[in-house]
Amino acid sequence: MAHYSSSASSVPSDSNSRILLFRWTVLGLLFLVALAIRLFRLDTPPIDFHPMRQYHSAFIARSYYYQMQENIPEWQREVAAMSAQREASLEPPILEAIAALSYRVAGGEHLWIPRLVSLLCWLIAGIFVYAIALKLGSFEGAVFSVAFFLLLPFTVEASRSFQPEPLMMMFMAIGIYFIILNAESPSLQRLFMSAVFSSLAILLKPTSVFFVYGAYISMLLYRNKDWRQFFDRDSLLFFTLSFLPALLFYGYGIFIAGYMRWKLQTSFIPQLLFDFDFWDGWLKRVRIVMGFTAFLGGFLSVLLFQKGWQKFLLLGLWASYFAYVFTFTYHVHTHDYYHVPLILIVALSLSSFATLISRQIRSESRGWFWQFLFWSTLFAAFVLSAGTSIQAKRKVTNVEGEIQIASTIGKIVNHSTQTIVLDEFDGMSLMYHGQFSGVSWPHTYDIIDGQLWNEPELNAQQRFHELNKNNSMEYFIVTDLSELTEQADLNDFLRSRFVILAENEDYLIFKLPNDLISGSQN
Numbered sequence: 001m002a003h004y005s006s007s008a009s010s011v012p013s014d015s016n017s018r019i020l021l022f023r024w025t026v027l028g029l030l031f032l033v034a035l036a037i038r039l040f041r042l043d044t045p046p047i048d049f050h051p052m053r054q055y056h057s058a059f060i061a062r063s064y065y066y067q068m069q070e071n072i073p074e075w076q077r078e079v080a081a082m083s084a085q086r087e088a089s090l091e092p093p094i095l096e097a098i099a100a101l102s103y104r105v106a107g108g109e110h111l112w113i114p115r116l117v118s119l120l121c122w123l124i125a126g127i128f129v130y131a132i133a134l135k136l137g138s139f140e141g142a143v144f145s146v147a148f149f150l151l152l153p154f155t156v157e158a159s160r161s162f163q164p165e166p167l168m169m170m171f172m173a174i175g176i177y178f179i180i181l182n183a184e185s186p187s188l189q190r191l192f193m194s195a196v197f198s199s200l201a202i203l204l205k206p207t208s209v210f211f212v213y214g215a216y217i218s219m220l221l222y223r224n225k226d227w228r229q230f231f232d233r234d235s236l237l238f239f240t241l242s243f244l245p246a247l248l249f250y251g252y253g254i255f256i257a258g259y260m261r262w263k264l265q266t267s268f269i270p271q272l273l274f275d276f277d278f279w280d281g282w283l284k285r286v287r288i289v290m291g292f293t294a295f296l297g298g299f300l301s302v303l304l305f306q307k308g309w310q311k312f313l314l315l316g317l318w319a320s321y322f323a324y325v326f327t328f329t330y331h332v333h334t335h336d337y338y339h340v341p342l343i344l345i346v347a348l349s350l351s352s353f354a355t356l357i358s359r360q361i362r363s364e365s366r367g368w369f370w371q372f373l374f375w376s377t378l379f380a381a382f383v384l385s386a387g388t389s390i391q392a393k394r395k396v397t398n399v400e401g402e403i404q405i406a407s408t409i410g411k412i413v414n415h416s417t418q419t420i421v422l423d424e425f426d427g428m429s430l431m432y433h434g435q436f437s438g439v440s441w442p443h444t445y446d447i448i449d450g451q452l453w454n455e456p457e458l459n460a461q462q463r464f465h466e467l468n469k470n471n472s473m474e475y476f477i478v479t480d481l482s483e484l485t486e487q488a489d490l491n492d493f494l495r496s497r498f499v500i501l502a503e504n505e506d507y508l509i510f511k512l513p514n515d516l517i518s519g520s521q522n
Contacts, residue, residue: 034150055428064100122159128173144354171201183219195241218316281333298346410434460490
């Protein structure tokens with residue numbers, strides 16, 4: 001396995017010093033710009049990027065934080081506990097625990113704190129993307145890779161999201177980096193480091209198993225094409241250490257306690273592979289995340305690599321991505337953030353294309369000016385693309401107005417824990433900022449998706465009885481008024497059985513009187 005150590009003299013020349021200073025300056029500016037873009041309006045509530053997923057974590061963090069505080073009113077503690085209890089168990093609440101502890105240190109509940117943690121994790125991942133890309137080729141290629149990874153518009157929003165993806169990406173990038181180091185020069189220490197960081201990525205998001213194992217297996221096949229290498233001491237140690245924590249956590253939740261069994265039912269739906277909507281949805285998610293040009297460019301750029309471990313590594317990562325698409329059939333065609341690992345793969349793949357362009361410019365130009373102009377223009381395009389798209393996206397939602405509506409609704413329902421909510425975001429932001437708790441009423445698309453899991457068809461009254469069976473609901477809150485109109489049977493049921501408590505152009509609140517609760521269930 002080739003090593004990539006430089007043979008610089010103990011006292012570097014002036015030319016080498018200038019080159020080194022220039023490179024550090026470029027990288028420093030790149031990371032500072034990436035940080036500055038992400039810090040812009042970081043204190044804005046996370047309504048503009050997958051609010052249901054972010055508020056899921058926010059509810060759990062709030063419950064942890066309130067449990068630590070003695071001066072929290074009992075009604076707030078009860079609402080927070082009930083909201084967290086109603087959230088499905090998705091992953092180990094690592095970021096949520098960090099957020100709760102940070103709230104306590106900061107003296108208050110500030111959602112920008114876990115978002116700051118997330119973006120810092122993404123920047124750390126960027127450091128290791130640069131380190132990996134530098135091993136793949138040239139400095140220019142590595143800079144292009146990390147610029148793509150940091151400044152792609154989608155990554156700016158995804159990286160400041162209160163969800164586990166940024167942490168997963170950090171651990172995944174570090175794990176792949178140590179996998180490469182261990183393949184170059186095997187040692188027990190490097191193997192252990194690669195296994196530990198890989199295990200953290202897999203524990204946070206089991207989907208990352210495809211990518212860390214794809215990297216490990218591709219490097220293993222390049223070094224020795226004997227299949228028996230998969231059963232030697234090092235490989236068994238890596239696979240055991242990297243997968244054991246996730247096996248214990250998710251294995252208990254799925255096979256023993258059963259509260260995570262739904263994950264198996266909603267992830268792999270093989271019939272979707274024969275449905276046009278699946279492929280259409282997958283392509284739409286790819287377009288949202290990075291666009292088809294970058295996707296195809298990254299895929300074809302692998303062909304530019306000469307035969308070697310670099311090509312093996314990238315082919316292994318691409319193969320892992322397609323295996324991942326064929327496995328998580330539901331999520332990859334409906335959830336764009338499930339394609340976050342693809343950003344790392346494309347960023348690394350494009351390093352070969354950037355290296356080729358840089359060498360071509362260097363060979364045809366006589367001075368540094370044209371190289372500087374090209375890279376400066378490219379960098380400016382990245383920054384402008386990221387900055388303008390993010391700023392435009394954050395102006396779409398009237399955050400302050402949404403919070404005011406939520407606060408008003410919370411007071412109207414007396415911060416009840418017994419509500420049903422029909423809201424664009426499943427009521428997550430509404431309940432969080434209004435400080436009340438409840439369950440969400442499905443949208444039309446949720447009901448259609450339920451057919452994939454063979455859920456029984458229910459009319460509005462039957463569905464209400466199912467939700468009300470063990471909860472004795474007091475209020476039905478509607479903020480998605482167009483959806484209420486579309487669900488005509490629900491509209492008729494609510495208006496015939498509920499009392500309208502409040503109504504305006506923003507919301508409609510129904511109350512079921514106590515003497516009608518039992519009657520509605522007969």
